[in-house]
Amino acid sequence: MSALCGLPLLECVYCLACSRWVWKKFLYTAGKESENWGIASAGEFVPVPRICRYILAVYEDDLRNPIWAPPGGYGMNPDWVILRRNDEETKGRVPPYMIYLDQDNDDIVVAIRGLNLAKESDYAVLLDNKLGQTKFNGGYVHNGLLKAARWVFGAECEIMREVIERNPSYTLTFAGHSLGAGVVTLLTMLVIQNREILGNIERKRVRCFAIAPARCISLNLAVRYADVINSVVLQDDFLPRTTMALEDVFKSVFCLPCLLCLMCLKDTCTLEDNMLKDPRRLYAPGRLYHIIVRKPFRIGKIPPIVRTAVPVDERFEHIVLSCNMTSDHSIIWIERESQRALDLMMEKEQSMEIPPLQRMERQLSLAREHSEEYKAALQKAIALDVPQGSSPSSYGTFHETEGGSDSSGSQREESPFAAPSRRKESWDGFVDRLFDIDALGHLVLKKS
Numbered sequence: 001m002s003a004l005c006g007l008p009l010l011e012c013v014y015c016l017a018c019s020r021w022v023w024k025k026f027l028y029t030a031g032k033e034s035e036n037w038g039i040a041s042a043g044e045f046v047p048v049p050r051i052c053r054y055i056l057a058v059y060e061d062d063l064r065n066p067i068w069a070p071p072g073g074y075g076m077n078p079d080w081v082i083l084r085r086n087d088e089e090t091k092g093r094v095p096p097y098m099i100y101l102d103q104d105n106d107d108i109v110v111a112i113r114g115l116n117l118a119k120e121s122d123y124a125v126l127l128d129n130k131l132g133q134t135k136f137n138g139g140y141v142h143n144g145l146l147k148a149a150r151w152v153f154g155a156e157c158e159i160m161r162e163v164i165e166r167n168p169s170y171t172l173t174f175a176g177h178s179l180g181a182g183v184v185t186l187l188t189m190l191v192i193q194n195r196e197i198l199g200n201i202e203r204k205r206v207r208c209f210a211i212a213p214a215r216c217i218s219l220n221l222a223v224r225y226a227d228v229i230n231s232v233v234l235q236d237d238f239l240p241r242t243t244m245a246l247e248d249v250f251k252s253v254f255c256l257p258c259l260l261c262l263m264c265l266k267d268t269c270t271l272e273d274n275m276l277k278d279p280r281r282l283y284a285p286g287r288l289y290h291i292i293v294r295k296p297f298r299i300g301k302i303p304p305i306v307r308t309a310v311p312v313d314e315r316f317e318h319i320v321l322s323c324n325m326t327s328d329h330s331i332i333w334i335e336r337e338s339q340r341a342l343d344l345m346m347e348k349e350q351s352m353e354i355p356p357l358q359r360m361e362r363q364l365s366l367a368r369e370h371s372e373e374y375k376a377a378l379q380k381a382i383a384l385d386v387p388q389g390s391s392p393s394s395y396g397t398f399h400e401t402e403g404g405s406d407s408s409g410s411q412r413e414e415s416p417f418a419a420p421s422r423r424k425e426s427w428d429g430f431v432d433r434l435f436d437i438d439a440l441g442h443l444v445l446k447k448s
Helices: 009-027 047-057 120-127 143-166 179-193 219-224 246-252 256-269 272-276 331-352 356-383 420-434
Strands: 081-085 097-102 107-112 134-136 139-141 171-177 206-211 229-234 287-292 305-309 435-437 443-445
Touching: 047 097, 047 107, 047 171, 047 206, 047 331, 081 143, 097 143, 107 143, 107 179, 120 143, 120 179, 134 143, 139 143, 139 219, 143 179, 171 179, 179 206, 179 229, 219 356, 229 331, 287 331, 305 331
Parallel strands: 107 171, 171 206, 206 229, 229 287
Antiparallel strands: 081 097, 097 107, 134 139, 287 305, 435 443
16 A cells, blocks of 8 residues: 555656657558549549649759759749749748749649748747637637738739739649648638639639648638539648647657657547637638658558548548658659659540540549538538637637737627527528529529
């Protein structure tokens, strides 16, 4: 008995819990979270490697004499670059970007590069956020990324409108990596909300490819914009899975035990049901594409597999402990693996010798499947009662707002003690904006 009294009981329990968590994490693999998703087709995945190369091209000072070109080059015509902005021109408000008129693919591309580890201004944009600070279009978004997106939209809307009016059949594509992926996500949402400024461009002509994005929008927005926004994640990438405050990640990057301790406490003490019902928790945006290139307990890589879905739950909720969790975030590796995956898809389709008519029918069928999956995700979000706005919680992607104010200082959050009927009315109003009721009394998604 006296020996038991001498044991540090609390420390033993904590060490036991941490050991169990670490063991489960090492057994957990990235492919598990997308194992029930559908397999992406070549037709829908074709733009991804090309978009990655366009983002890589933003790093070049002179496209005519490239230094960092991938094998095969960027596939770009320097004469089609409409404008480029560097750090001096943006004054640190947003990473460097360019607008490119892709005449080969009838596309207007706005490409924003990722985080520059040597630029303090990039960190300032990424860390400018507190939990529940900024509301946008019925949800919550990352404050710093929204300000960066607004700056780009204000600076370039006239040029974008002129290019769109000169090329009325072209699509408008926003593309970015890492920090840039978050900016283009919010920029796409701003464009959708202000289409009249860009000559009333149709929603179906606007699309976004967020490569290895940060978690930047709340769940209801992530699902609602899944018809426009696409996120691409290479297997174990840490950033789309980072749910704790990003400033804590950067502070703990040189102290792995501290980082593991924070993640352990967070994963152990947070219920998934509570996570889904926190309206301020941020997620990877839109439709998700997960590139799988490794299997557990296996040396070397496997032929890449690309899975896709519009999930409501399991949107990369768990950090994967592996030696590739940082390298999988690199745009260079994402470009290589996405190109390898596309080549395999194309080889498979060619070997099947699909006739052109059936190929066209398959593309139409795929569009219908995506539309049905998108509507099903919206219906599931309603069934799970994912709120537009609700009571605050003690966790989230970012810290609590000081003083309870948002970015404008004028909006106030609904009290956690508000009557259930009031919260119900708020959610019903949100549903009314998204759906109509048909003759049979069923909810039907409104057409934009």
